[in-house]
Amino acid sequence: xxxxxxxxxxxxxxxxxxxxxxxxxxxxxxxxxxxxxxxxxxxxxxxxxxxxxxxxxxxxxxxxxxxxxxxxxxxxxxxxxxxxxxxxxxxxxxxxxxxxxxxxxxxxxxxxxxxxxxxxxxxxxxxxxxxxxxxxxxxxxxxxxxxxxxxxxxxxxxxxxxxxxxxxxxxxxxxxxxxxxx
Numbered sequence: 001x002x003x004x005x006x007x008x009x010x011x012x013x014x015x016x017x018x019x020x021x022x023x024x025x026x027x028x029x030x031x032x033x034x035x036x037x038x039x040x041x042x043x044x045x046x047x048x049x050x051x052x053x054x055x056x057x058x059x060x061x062x063x064x065x066x067x068x069x070x071x072x073x074x075x076x077x078x079x080x081x082x083x084x085x086x087x088x089x090x091x092x093x094x095x096x097x098x099x100x101x102x103x104x105x106x107x108x109x110x111x112x113x114x115x116x117x118x119x120x121x122x123x124x125x126x127x128x129x130x131x132x133x134x135x136x137x138x139x140x141x142x143x144x145x146x147x148x149x150x151x152x153x154x155x156x157x158x159x160x161x162x163x164x165x166x167x168x169x170x171x172x173x174x175x176x177x178x179x180x181x182x
Contacts, residue, residue, distance in 0.1 A: 001074050002065055002094055003155070006081040006136070007102035008129040010109040011144045012151070013078035016102060019152045021076040031079025034060040048128030058086060062093045069094035082132045098162070100155055101136050104144035 005017040014030050021028035032040075035057050039049055061079060068075050081087045081099075091097050110126055140158050142151050 001096050001098060001159075002068055003076045003098045003100060003159075004081065004090065005076060005078045005100045005102060006087070006139075007104060007144060008080065008082065008109055008133055009126075011102040011104040012148065013080070013102060015148050016100075016151045016155075017076045017078035019148050020155055023152055023156060024074070024076070026074045026076055029064060029075055029077045031057070031061055031077060034064070048132065054086065058089055061090055065090055065093040065097070069096055080129070082129065082134065084134045084136065087136060098159070099136060099139035101139045101141045102144040102151070103135070103141055106130060108145050 003017075003020065005013045005020070007013055014032075017030070018028050020026075035043075039053050039057060042049060042053065061077070065077070067073075079090075081090060087099065091099075106126060109129070140155065142154055144151075146154075
């Protein structure tokens with residue numbers, strides 16, 4: 001199983017994802033680490049990424065997810081996945097994904113981004129993050145303003161309920177390619 005913790009910059013994806021991975025004894029991957037240098041530099045300048053910028057990043061995430069799935073690995077991955085098309089693209093890489101959305105309001109995100117000084121994503125990208133965001137519907141939605149330990153407990157509880165319920169379709173026949181090639 002691969003849990004993807006998603007949301008805008010400053011929602012707490014890395015904090016919650018790291019704590020969740022630790023609690024579950026799984027590996028943690030920060031999707032920001034897979035951004036090409038050009039993307040990091042653009043974000044640091046306060047310039048929003050477009051779909052062309054995100055393509056190599058999504059390819060790298062897709063490769064990682066497909067590799068984890070092939071190895072039957074369990075991991076927690078933090079990544080923004082702001083658009084439904086990005087989530088669809090990543091979901092095509094593995095039928096074993098669980099999506100967790102950390103929903104945050106702009107005021108909370110602004111204060112968190114202002115407080116961090118060791119990350120390339122700053123307050124300058126706040127508006128573009130919310131403009132790009134397409135809130136997901138069929139995912140575990142959590143209030144990002146809650147403490148990380150409370151969010152982790154909520155995720156673990158939801159996972160426990162999910163695994164206790166009768167299994168749904170777990171195999172995906174004819175799974176589409178997780179890469180979009182032009």
